Amino acid sequence: MTGPPPAGDRTAAGRPTTAFPEDWAQLLQSGQGAAMHPGALRRLVARTTALLHRSEQDGGFDAGSAEEAGALLVDAHFTDPEILARAVGLLHGSDLAQGRTAELTGAFAAGWAAALRERTLAEQEAIHQAADAARKEAERALRESETRFRALFESAAIGIGIGDVEGNILAANKALQDIFGARPEDLRGRRVNDLVHPEDTPGVWEAYEELVSGKREHFQFDKPYYRQDGEVVWTHLTCSLIRDDEGLPVYQVAMLEDITDRYRLQERLRHQATHDPLTGLPNRTAFFERLEALFESPEPGARFGLCYVDLDGFKVVNDSLGHEMGDQLLAAVALRLESALRPLGHLVARLGGDEFVVLLENCRGEQEAVAAAKTVLAALAKPVPIDGHRLAVGASIGVLERPVAATTPMAAVRAADLTLYRAKEEGRGRWTLFDPQRNARAVSRYAVSVRMPVALDRGEFFIDYQPLCALADGSLAAVEALVRWRHPQLGVLGPDEFIGTAEETGLIMPLGRWVLEQACGQAADWAKRFGAHAPQINVNLAVRQVRNAGLVADIDRILRTSGLDPRLLQLEITESAVVGPHDESVRALHSLVDLGVSLAVDDFGTGWSNLAYLRDLPVSSLKIAGSFVSDLKESGKEQQLGWRIIGGLVSLAHTLGLTVTAEGVENADHAERLRTMGCDWAQGWHFGRPARPEEIARRIADSLGPKDGGPGFGSGREGTR
């Protein structure tokens, strides 16, 4: 929307003066007039036109009316100078105030300009006042905000400190002064970097440097400080960076909360969790934490040492003088160990009972570990005076010194423990150094006894069968049941590797019963399949089984359950199973024979070989210990002697009416010689290694097929013995 063409053009073109009111109205419609209500604009046009006309009335000239007309335009916001230019042109070309047009125009312009000046000044005045008011308001708000801030800062319960990025402390509030126990002047001007504490968390100062250099916005740490009085105060510190408008770091604000009580409580709880209340020494948990930490990221070639200490005869003290005395003794021992070894930089911990351990971190070699063990013994050399008693206390020590890379924490402790037992066995009051080979053996014993109770339940045992052959025709006469253990860590173990432990632990009872059940069941199965060609089954009885009152009933039950012909079962006992002819066990053996079962003496010749017993026992077979045959020399006098002894044993057995089995027969020559001697049966690698039942079954089946005869039939699968 543009205005009409400039009115001045038309007046310049000499339009009739009667056109003035319309031209004037058109002029006012442009510009500001566009914003006005048409009615208001019409009123303005009418009023100004009237004023301009009035100035020329009565033949005179009234400058006031023309000035008023100019002022009215300004009042109506016709403030654009262009409107004046155009109004002047229009008035000049009009026939108003005849002859005094110039005066009229001048008066109008003066009125407009004066009003505009007033208006401009008034508006400038107004806007300056407004700006002033706004500024005052802003300042008041700022003052209020500052007051609020100051109050917040001063009365905050949390300690607040403000510093510059150079590390100068600029302000500290009351709470912070209280935390530091300091007066304002004590803190002002101090430097943040002076507030180092030896227990500072690693990384706290690195974080601080990053903050003040603008690399991070804030950090949080638990940090200790020295108070003005030298005491330590623990705080939870939050430090933030303040930047200026350009983003450059200018201030740091630290907020500190006093957490000393909480920290001390945590420390006490942690101490309680990791220390033995009786002796104050680190406990098992703490010891293993330290040990495991050692293994976490060891330096290449790092070594460590362990002294596993067990007091000698502590139980006696405890039992005879009472637990209280025992506790006092333990505390005294702990104190001695601690004061003797701590200065050397070693950790002393109590593992429980009368067991202590010394940990040597960064051990320099075996000598250092041994020296530590000697220090332990020396520390305990003098008797411990308690309540008027002078208690002599010694210790046995297992010493282990190894590269960290060579072992694990658990293995190391177990090895040190096993080494300790050697020290005990070798006579107490001494230290023993770890020996890898002996350790390996001890570990297997350890692993066997620990594992065995669950092994039976988990079906880790199984039975192999070794053939006993008739020397006369090489036929399969019997098989001996041999129990094996498929140990999850150690692999398959033979009876010699665990039967001893089984006897010690008593596990032989359930294990022996299980073997009997399995073997009888297997034999009954063969009997069913092969009839008269089924072999006799030989099962070993341990001493403890023989002496067990329930043996006969067990065997009876097993025979019934399996359905095995008792004549197919032969039980092998050792000489040591029977102490004398009137032994309770002899009666049991008779009862077994009454059941139809036969008995054999196993390993004959290795024990007492009491011939008198042989006569009294209801045995029907004798097995000559394998060493008699396998130890035979290649040739010479000794060989002759060996054969003569074997021949004597065979004839002795025959005299007593016993059949004889030779064990350990490993070649055909020996088999032939035994046969010519009249030995009945033989057992050994030459006749077959222990084999799985299926293998035995195949042998039986083969022997029933096309007869190829001879004793040399394949030994089948590789046995484990």
Place this chain on the structure above:
Amino acid sequence: MQQRPPWVPAGMDLDRPNAARVYDYYLGGSHNFAADREMARQAVKLWPDLPLIMRANRAFLRRSVQYLAEQGFTRFLDIGSGIPTFGAVHEIAREIRPESRVVYVDKDPVAVAHSRLLLKDDEHSQVVHADLTDPADLLSRPEVVGLLAPGEPVAVLLVAVLHFVTDEQDPEAIVRTLRDALPPGSALALCHASLEGRPDQADAHQDLYNRTPTPLTMRSMERIRGLFDGFELVEPGVVYLPQWRPEEPATVGPHPERMVGVVGVGRRP
């Protein structure tokens, strides 16, 4: 939620041009400082129509307030009121409804101070220093709460202010928030710089304002129409400034789009 903590006063920098005072200058007023005048002169040099546009805008404010007063409105909420060089809302409304109450809102502390000086003896006019981009805060001010109290419909004026709200500040959401706070029957009068009116000027003009604390975002007519979502538009709908209910058809002129501003009045059902 307030955008800044209550203890931090709004910035007040008289050395930088300010939209309210530049607008005053376009209208021939003297409520301005050197920096404002310099920027305004530069803008007018680039776009000589600006004073005309501002007067057309002022005329729309007058016509829409007159219309609303004639419809019976006596409560007005003028957001982005700036410095009312002439024709303040309460003056226009009271010619028709002498009992009219007006609450003026602006975020510029100087404009607010000016309005307060001007209205210090006016019992029925109040001035609130608040920011449209935080409508929840704006609506929570006691003066606004009082005006919006149930009973009578309220006319909300968003005249030449939403184009100072950036897209990130989400003008649609702001209008929705205001709309939902209005009593039934309330009205919205809106004027917004469009992209279509003078595409040749839009970029340079926005660039100029983007150097001030109040950057300008001109928007498409379609988007401006969308701001009336939830309102029923009164005749003639969303149009260019001079086309909205002109008192005399001749004032519309042959090129209403040259006035760039797009306007409309809507009512809440």
